[in-house]
Amino acid sequence: MVQNLTMRNQSERYQISEVQQDSRKLVLNWADGHQSRFHYIWLRDNCYCSECGDPRHGEKHFHVINVPEDIKPLSVDWDNDQGLKIIWSPDGHRSVYEPQWLRLHCYSTTERENRLHTPILWDREIATNLPLLAYEEVKSGDIGKLQMLESLRDYGICFLKNVPPRLGELESVAQLLGPIVESNYGRVFDIVITPEESRTSVANSGRRLMPHTDDAYQDAPPGIIFFHCLIASNDGSGQSIFVDGFELLQRLRQEDPEGFKLLSKYELCFRKRYDARIDMQTCEPIIHLDSRGNLKRVRISNLFAAPLDMPEEVIEPFYAAYRKLMRLYADNRYWLQLQLQPGELVVFDNYRILHGRTEIEMTNQCRHLRHCCVDRDYLHSQLRLLTHRLERT
Ligand code: OGA
Numbered sequence: 001m002v003q004n005l006t007m008r009n010q011s012e013r014y015q016i017s018e019v020q021q022d023s024r025k026l027v028l029n030w031a032d033g034h035q036s037r038f039h040y041i042w043l044r045d046n047c048y049c050s051e052c053g054d055p056r057h058g059e060k061h062f063h064v065i066n067v068p069e070d071i072k073p074l075s076v077d078w079d080n081d082q083g084l085k086i087i088w089s090p091d092g093h094r095s096v097y098e099p100q101w102l103r104l105h106c107y108s109t110t111e112r113e114n115r116l117h118t119p120i121l122w123d124r125e126i127a128t129n130l131p132l133l134a135y136e137e138v139k140s141g142d143i144g145k146l147q148m149l150e151s152l153r154d155y156g157i158c159f160l161k162n163v164p165p166r167l168g169e170l171e172s173v174a175q176l177l178g179p180i181v182e183s184n185y186g187r188v189f190d191i192v193i194t195p196e197e198s199r200t201s202v203a204n205s206g207r208r209l210m211p212h213t214d215d216a217y218q219d220a221p222p223g224i225i226f227f228h229c230l231i232a233s234n235d236g237s238g239q240s241i242f243v244d245g246f247e248l249l250q251r252l253r254q255e256d257p258e259g260f261k262l263l264s265k266y267e268l269c270f271r272k273r274y275d276a277r278i279d280m281q282t283c284e285p286i287i288h289l290d291s292r293g294n295l296k297r298v299r300i301s302n303l304f305a306a307p308l309d310m311p312e313e314v315i316e317p318f319y320a321a322y323r324k325l326m327r328l329y330a331d332n333r334y335w336l337q338l339q340l341q342p343g344e345l346v347v348f349d350n351y352r353i354l355h356g357r358t359e360i361e362m363t364n365q366c367r368h369l370r371h372c373c374v375d376r377d378y379l380h381s382q383l384r385l386l387t388h389r390l391e392r393t
């Protein structure tokens, strides 16, 4: 019964019930009561007939500069099976739009809101219900893989168990998502204690690492990060810490909206140097919002923060806001802290999740994690492909 209702709603959603025209746009009323308004310039620009584009490759060959200023239809015709047909003035070009395509691209406020993805924010309570999957499930089928991708999308993080603790396995897991990208530490980076003189990263020391964005000093830091545990420390030190950066920012936004605005407006510089090989610097706001004010990215790294470089009158208010955020992120109410065990792997979104570790005791230390990265674009590409494939089966 419920299913029938859902199917009916779905089909009403994609059924046009009435079409009206005004001088600039077409007004479509749908069987479910929704109204869409499509400007003529938008409709003409989005014709994907074989002359205007190639839908198979998502390519557009038509160019918007070729739309006349006073574009309007010579005629409009529609039928829910054949679609909406428009013949355009003045050149008589014919376009056909599928009702479902139109509804999926409707730019009314409500449909744009519906299309927005809402992340599930979390704090340390997530430990009681960890997004955790068995590697076998992820490796062997679309459903398991989709679950991993959805955890990454929704929680920004996913844990896998039963990834054999040996060399090469990390790469196999990462490649389920996409090609491994080389970072300035190499393709795969071994996090093991190394002598102070030869280390290029603080990761190879025993230092505690406060939660951070990896490589915040790069214009485009790595997107998806993998840590695979081969050997856990033998004394319970060097525990991993993960923090939902979006949860912190949401708190800050509630507690100090003005401070939040400052951190999304002014850029902080981040810098990394070692030997004569690397001197990287980038300046970006800690909080990156989309045009609607939704959180898009967070970039926090105390380790690589360079001196503030902003107007004199902003220095003190910026520090006030920055310190509030830092107090929030140092509060372990937001920390998921755990000891990764051999065979466990964690994958997370470096644009949202901050990660760190507690200090590693240096006596007889054998801890070994391996690290590599994949671009975020592959996460979203795979999500679209898999969702589409599973919907069709
Ligand atoms: C790093 C890092 C965490 C760890 O290498 O950037 O955060 O658990 N390491 O060693």
Ligand code: ZN
Residues within 6 Å of the ligand: 047, 048, 049, 050, 051, 052, 053, 093, 094, 095
């Ligand atoms: Zn066309």
Ligand code: ZN
Residues within 6 Å of the ligand: 212, 213, 214, 355
């Ligand atoms: Zn790190």
